[in-house]
Amino acid sequence: MYKALFKPLTLGQIELQNRIVMAPMTRNRARPDGVPAAISSKYYALRASAGMIITEAVQISEQGKGYARTPGIHSSTQVAAWEQLVQTVRSNGGTLVMQLFHCGRISSHHNKAPGVDTVAPSAIRAQGQIYSDGAGMVAFDSPRALRTDEVPTVIEEYRQATENALAVGCAGVELHATSGYLPAQFLSTGTNRRNDRYGGSVRNRIRFVVETLEAMASVSGADRVGIRICPGNPFNDLTDEDPGSTFAQLLQAIDPMGLAYLHVIRLASGPLDNLALVHRHFSGPIIYNDGYGAAEANEVVRSGRAVAVSFARHFIANPNLVSKIRSGEVLAGFNRKTLYTPGPRGYTDYQ
């Protein structure tokens, strides 16, 4: 069944055995120091039949950490643990792409090493709360605005994280540019009130993302770099006066770079037709996401609109999603209560 999903695919330097991509999912199993848990090797290896696994979001620095028990790829112990994990997944036939993030203002000092501050494009605190293991639900930190001369340092951290991810055997990296984290904070008028070269006009607001992609591409080519976007996404208190125009200009700017792929969340409940928007302004390979089942995914790939479709929630309780789609088997549901809890329950115990 669903033949289009089973055709191999090449995205830049990334080889996919099929077009069923595992979407990035934060699962909060890492150690407090950001070292991925030993059980995460098993979690990803069980899902190695995906055409490509995009990892959970991985922080590029301690300052970029937002959530409890999320992994990083900036310390030598983190890098060593990733190396083992990636080797295990590869020896099971899997292809891993690491999603890189910096949470910016979506953070609490409770979740970071002592003394590490929270930064953002502008000193505007996000409405809402974030979970911490030490103090339960707490307000987001009031961020400090990054100085102009600090911005290149953050971009360099993305470059270094890319170098680390590729060195441990990842086939590529994905810039997380949605969900209210730092790149999205630079893009959006509600979070970016800067008056230097990184704020104000759309051209200035997209600069951070463009320069970050260039830095990531400098490591081993743009064709090992993807970007994930969701224009109009209000998650984590994100607002933009005109996301249609912001993303049109961003896409036009990155289109000539020759990226491996663009990963778009369609967000049916959002203010824009995200799929129409990306096709209008981006000519490279596009991966669709959000709420797809096998039949609809097969149809968008068969018709050539998407090169692949990514699935998040279906992969939680169906590690063998690929074979289930092939045979038309009914998919299992997952337990919400164990999505973000430490340990193997609800993580490596789904068959």
Ligand SMILES: Cc1cc2nc3c(=O)[nH]c(=O)nc-3n(C[C@H](O)[C@H](O)[C@H](O)COP(=O)(O)O)c2cc1C
């Ligand atoms: C438990 C969970 C964790 C997620 N973590 C991330 C993440 O780290 N990075 C990201 O870009 N999206 C994340 N997402 C969003 C998913 O990648 C995806 O966009 C969303 O679930 C819609 O796809 P689906 O309908 O196939 O589940 C997460 C979603 C879930 C359910």
